[in-house]
Each structure stands twice: as structure tokens, then as C-alpha cells.
Amino acid sequence: MNIQPSSLEWKDAYKLLVGSILPRPIALVSSINKEGIGNxxxxxxxxxxxxxxxxxxxxxxRRGNDGSxxxxxxxxxxxxEFVINIVSEEIVEKMNITATEFPSDVDEFKEAGFTKQESQIITPPRIKESSVQLECTLHEVLHYGEVPGSGSLVIGKVEMIHIAEDLYYAGKxxxxxxxxxxxxxxxxxxxxTSDMFELLRKESKKSE
Ligand SMILES: Cc1cc2nc3c(=O)[nH]c(=O)nc-3n(C[C@H](O)[C@H](O)[C@H](O)COP(=O)(O)O)c2cc1C
Structure with missing residues (x-):
């Protein structure tokens, strides 16, 4: 099967994209609007x-219905500013609630039952229930269109890393x-974690 993405409706191209690039980690992004309401x-x-x-x-x-x-x-x-909160199994149900398109004046911490935890460097709060939280400032944002199916790339600089004590050992x-x-x-x-396996490199000194 050979398919040119340009020949597809964006929704069909999307299905092939998410079916090809997986599994994907999940960033649970907390931010605030100009009025300080949590998202x-x-x-x-x-x-x-x-x-x-x-x-x-x-x-x-961009939103699928109107490109906003x-x-x-x-x-x-x-x-x-924003926080990347890493998603572990313990918080997936609540994460799923935050994927709802709530109006921008609705505090999604309250809707999902997450607890706000003050950040150290930036104003948007962290999600207390997440075990790893990255406080970020916006480094750069790039836009690739304004229609449904198009999108943007947000690049964040991590200013502070928070790791739950019980997960942290020997710098890892x-x-x-x-x-x-x-x-x-x-x-x-x-x-x-359920089906992890190890594959050592021949040149094991390489770290990446
Ligand atoms: C697990 C998961 C991953 C998602 N990943 C993306 C994504 O990478 N890009 C995107 O635009 N929407 C993604 N969504 C959908 C958004 O989370 C959803 O549109 C959300 O309501 C946007 O909220 P906001 O308007 O408060 O930013 C994802 C949803 C789920 C459940």
C-alpha cells in the first residue's frame, strides 16, 4: 500500500499518523489564562x-471543527509559561476528563479533581498527583496552518524538574x-513497564 498524505482528508491522514507513531508518551500540560484560570x-x-x-x-x-x-x-x-506533568497509570482517568473541550473560563483542575501545587519558578500550577513535573518557559512556537488538521509546535525550556522522592535514585x-x-x-x-526488555549496545559507553 502506498499513500500520499496530500491525497487524503486530514482526518484520514491523522489516522495513519497516530497508527504509525506509537506508543507516544503523554504530556499533561497545565497552564493558566490571562485571568489566572487553570487549564x-x-x-x-x-x-x-x-x-x-x-x-x-x-x-x-487546530480544533477539528473550526480550526481555532x-x-x-x-x-x-x-x-x-506552562508545566508538563508526566502521566502515569494512577492518573489516566483524571487525565481523560481534561481532554474534554471545556470553555476557557472553567478551571480544569476542579473538573478533573486534580490538586494545584504551586510552581517554584513560573506562575501556572503543577499537578500534585503527577510524579514528574517540568516547569517550562516558552522557548519558541511555530505554526503550520490555521485550518482543522493543521497545528503548532510549542518548544519549552525546562526551568525546574520536580520528581517524587520515591522514584528518584542515583540521579535517575x-x-x-x-x-x-x-x-x-x-x-x-x-x-x-509490563513487557520491558533490555537490549545492550556493543559500545555501551554511549549514553544516547
Ligand atoms: C491521551 C490524549 C492525547 C492527546 N494528544 C493531543 C495532541 O498531541 N495534540 C492535540 O492537539 N490534541 C491532543 N489531544 C486532544 C486534546 O487534549 C483536547 O483537544 C483538549 O480538549 C485540548 O484542551 P485545551 O483546549 O484546554 O487546550 C489528546 C487527547 C488525549 C486524551
Whole structure:
């Protein structure tokens, strides 16, 4: 099967994209609007860029119905700050509630039952129930269109890393204790720890 994405409706191209690139980690992004109202939304088009400077990125797509910007993007462009809260199995149900398109004047911490935890460097709060939280300032935002199916790339600089004490050992994060989940296609998710296997490199001195 050979398919040119340009020959597809965006929804069909999207299905092949999310069916090809998986499992994807999930960033639960907390931000605030100009009035200070808390917003939370999950983004699985999410990854790390580099360690020094510590940069991460995620991609909010334009809304499928009218091509408008999602609240997370509007908030980040106006405040230039946000928190990436890592999603572990313990908080997936609440995360799912935050994926609802609530009006921008609704506090999504309250709607999902998450607890606000004050950040140290930035104004938007962290999600207390998340075991790893990254306080970020906006480094750069790039836009790729304004219609449904298009999107933006938000690049954040990590200013502070918060890790739950029981996960942290010898400068590392214990994957099993973190128990992260990954997003698959559709409404499927996967556990990252239940079927882990090790593959050593020949040149084991390399760290990446
Ligand atoms: C697990 C999960 C991952 C998601 N990943 C993305 C994503 O990468 N990009 C995106 O635009 N929407 C993604 N969504 C949908 C948004 O979370 C949803 O549109 C949300 O309501 C946006 O909220 P906001 O308007 O408060 O920013 C995802 C939803 C779920 C449940």
C-alpha cells in the first residue's frame, strides 16, 4: 500500500499518523489564562529535544471543527509559561476528563479533581498527583496552518524538574515506580513497564 498524505482528508491522514507513531508518551500540560484560570490538557504529540539546554516540545493541533487554537496554546502564547506533568497509570482517568473541550473560563483542575501545587519558578500550577513535573518557559512556537488538521509546535525550556522522592535514585527515575502510560491509536493506551526488555549496545559507553 502506498499513500500520499496530500491525497487524503486530514482526518484520514491523522489516522495513519497516530497508527504509525506509537506508543507516544503523554504530556499533561497545565497552564493558566490571562485571568489566572487553570487549564489542563493531554498531548501525545510530545517529545524531548535536547538536554542542554533542556528543551521539550509538543504539538497542539487546530480544533477539528473550526480550526481555532486550543486553550493550551492560547494560554501559553499569552503567559509564555506552562508545566508538563508526566502521566502515569494512577492518573489516566483524571487525565481523560481534561481532554474534554471545556470553555476557557472553567478551571480544569476542579473538573478533573486534580490538586494545584504551586510552581517554584513560573506562575501556572503543577499537578500534585503527577510524579514528574517540568516547569517550562516558552522557548519558541511555530505554526503550520490555521485550518482543522493543521497545528503548532510549542518548544519549552525546562526551568525546574520536580520528581517524587520515591522514584528518584542515583540521579535517575525508576521507570517501574513511575509506571508511565503511552497513547496508542484511537482510545487505546499501553503500559510501559509490563513487557520491558533490555537490549545492550556493543559500545555501551554511549549514553544516547
Ligand atoms: C491521551 C490524549 C492525547 C492527546 N494528544 C493531543 C495532541 O498531541 N495534540 C492535540 O492537539 N490534541 C491532543 N489531544 C486532544 C486534546 O487534549 C483536547 O483537544 C483538549 O480538549 C485540548 O484542551 P485545551 O483546549 O484546554 O487546550 C489528546 C487527547 C488525549 C486524551
Amino acid at each position: 489542563i490538557a493531554p498531548f501525545s504529540f510530545f517529545t524531548a529535544i535536547c538536554a542542554d539546554p533542556m528543551l521539550i516540545c509538543f504539538s497542539p493541533m 487554537k486550543k486553550d493550551t496554546l492560547v494560554n501559553i502564547e499569552s503567559t509564555r 527515575i525508576d521507570t517501574k515506580k513511575l509506571n508511565p502510560v503511552g497513547r496508542m491509536a484511537g482510545s487505546f493506551y499501553t503500559r510501559a
